[in-house]
Amino acid sequence: MLLLQVLNPDNSIPMVLFFGTIGMLALTIGLIVFISFHQRKVIRYQQQLQKMEQDQQKTLLNASIRLQEEERQRIAADLHDDAGPLLATARLYLNENFVNLDKNTQLQSIYNAKQIIDDTIQLIRNISHSLMPPTLKNFGLESAVNDLFQKISGSGSMNASCRFHEYRERLKSENELIIFRIIQELVNNILKHSNASFIHLTQNTSGNKFFIRIHHDGRGITQIDFEKLNKSNVGLGLKNIQSRLKVLQGKIFFEKDMSQTYYKVTIELLREEELRPA
Amino acid sequence: MGRIIAFSYILPIVCFLVFCLKNTKKELWVIFFYIILSLGFDFFRFLLHLENETVYSIVNGIFTICEYTIFAYFFFTVINTPITKKILAIVSIIMFLLIVIIFISSNKRNFDSASASIESITIIVFSLIYLFRQINQPQEHFIFLSPNFWVVLGILIYMSGTLFLFIMASNLSDTELQKYWIIINISNAITNIIFCIAFLVNRFAAPNPSAEKPYKDYNNIPENP
Numbered sequence: 001m002l003l004l005q006v007l008n009p010d011n012s013i014p015m016v017l018f019f020g021t022i023g024m025l026a027l028t029i030g031l032i033v034f035i036s037f038h039q040r041k042v043i044r045y046q047q048q049l050q051k052m053e054q055d056q057q058k059t060l061l062n063a064s065i066r067l068q069e070e071e072r073q074r075i076a077a078d079l080h081d082d083a084g085p086l087l088a089t090a091r092l093y094l095n096e097n098f099v100n101l102d103k104n105t106q107l108q109s110i111y112n113a114k115q116i117i118d119d120t121i122q123l124i125r126n127i128s129h130s131l132m133p134p135t136l137k138n139f140g141l142e143s144a145v146n147d148l149f150q151k152i153s154g155s156g157s158m159n160a161s162c163r164f165h166e167y168r169e170r171l172k173s174e175n176e177l178i179i180f181r182i183i184q185e186l187v188n189n190i191l192k193h194s195n196a197s198f199i200h201l202t203q204n205t206s207g208n209k210f211f212i213r214i215h216h217d218g219r220g221i222t223q224i225d226f227e228k229l230n231k232s233n234v235g236l237g238l239k240n241i242q243s244r245l246k247v248l249q250g251k252i253f254f255e256k257d258m259s260q261t262y263y264k265v266t267i268e269l270l271r272e273e274e275l276r277p278a
Numbered sequence: 279m280g281r282i283i284a285f286s287y288i289l290p291i292v293c294f295l296v297f298c299l300k301n302t303k304k305e306l307w308v309i310f311f312y313i314i315l316s317l318g319f320d321f322f323r324f325l326l327h328l329e330n331e332t333v334y335s336i337v338n339g340i341f342t343i344c345e346y347t348i349f350a351y352f353f354f355t356v357i358n359t360p361i362t363k364k365i366l367a368i369v370s371i372i373m374f375l376l377i378v379i380i381f382i383s384s385n386k387r388n389f390d391s392a393s394a395s396i397e398s399i400t401i402i403v404f405s406l407i408y409l410f411r412q413i414n415q416p417q418e419h420f421i422f423l424s425p426n427f428w429v430v431l432g433i434l435i436y437m438s439g440t441l442f443l444f445i446m447a448s449n450l451s452d453t454e455l456q457k458y459w460i461i462i463n464i465s466n467a468i469t470n471i472i473f474c475i476a477f478l479v480n481r482f483a484a485p486n487p488s489a490e491k492p493y494k495d496y497n498n499i500p501e502n503p
Binding site for chain 2 (some may be wrong): 013016017020021024025027030031032033036037039040042043
């Protein structure tokens with residue numbers, strides 16, 4: 001305003017008015033054009049993100065379905081290849097009693113049939129336990145994981161141990177099952193691919209988070225490898241882990257330890273009271 | 279020129295009455311009320327036409343206060359963030375009091391440049407705040423499909439087109455001011471046309487709430503004939 005008052009009002013006012021008004025209108029139009037282009041860019045970007053998320057969901061869903069089908073096929077194969085022939089053999093032994101009336105032979109047939117039926121019961125029990133371990137339901141996550149690691153150690157293939165530091169109260173049974181499946185999948189991967197000689201699991205809590213860490217000294221993967229495998233068509237097990245973690249609003253992180261001697265997998269979950277409703 | 283200005287007032291009024299009478303948002307009713315008020319004041323000013331300087335000045339001052347109130351209320355309605363709404367309300371009340379005080383303390387012989395300039399600058403700032411929120415929280419649809427955007431655009435063009443005239447009005451004589459009043463008339467005309475676009479966008483681009491949505495009840499799928 002001071003600057004305007006200094007100028008000669010007779011000549012300069014129309015110029016100032018003209019250029020001032022044009023300038024303001026040009027600024028306004030420029031601003032509107034900028035905003036409309038920027039908003040289009042933001043919306044396009046959001047749509048791209050949405051599409052990527054949908055594609056990822058689809059991949060996870062497909063992986064989940066494929067894994068389910070594979071599991072069913074495995075169970076069907078176990079029942080057909082193992083349980084089926086055993087029961088058929090038992091039936092043969094029992095049938096023999098109708099033909100061979102000699103008491104000793106009959107007793108022997110019945111005894112053989114009983115042995116086979118016992119073996120079949122054990123086989124079906126094993127299949128059932130691998131589907132849903134009763135220890136998990138009855139005694140909780142810590143006992144089920146201890147059980148699993150003892151079986152691995154017992155097989156002699158590697159030294160497996162676990163330690164739960166802060167697990168006084170059990171989680172909800174459905175959450176325990178999900179966490180158990182994740183641990184099972186990770187351990188299976190380590191057994192199949194890593195050639196490790198030891199595997200150690202620890203559990204603790206920190207603030208509002210629940211941590212599970214698995215260390216092993218074999219060949220492992222890093223976070224970059226995990227993300228690459230997740231995007232590809234292979235790595236069904238890892239995709240399954242991802243889906244399960246999503247349910248619990250959790251995260252997983254693969255890394256090589258600072259000392260470069262072993263690999264570490266960290267699972268981070270929110271404590272149950274912090275979980276947002278689905 | 280007068281006919282063009284008159285037509286630019288009638289167009290949005292007719293558009294609103296034909297297309298937007300039912301199921302229109304509150305903010306568009308506010309703008310419709312502003313158009314009617316603006317038409318009334320312009321007609322009154324046309325009748326007065328420099329016969330009585332003091333009354334002319336008072337009419338202009340009152341119009342400035344009413345215009346500011348209406349636009350401030352419009353922005354209060356369209357901006358949804360609670361914190362921004364509160365700040366807007368506080369600033370609006372302060373500006374309103376300032377404009378009233380300046381108007382009351384002015385000599386009421388010339389055009390009240392100070393209050394009109396303050397009004398313009400404040401409304402331009404409110405418009406920028408609205409546009410900034412639009413950048414930060416883009417709607418799902420394209421911004422040109424929002425009637426509020428068109429209203430803000432109209433207000434921004436009107437205020438930015440007339441800002442320099444309002445600032446320099448105290449340096450102009452009455453004759454010169456009347457000569458340059460055409461800037462206000464043109465800005466008004468453009469703004470009214472843009473308001474008209476806002477009303478049309480509200481009717482044709484936004485989803486029609488009165489249309490029945492088809493309801494699919496999968497429990498009552500009719501058997502094959």
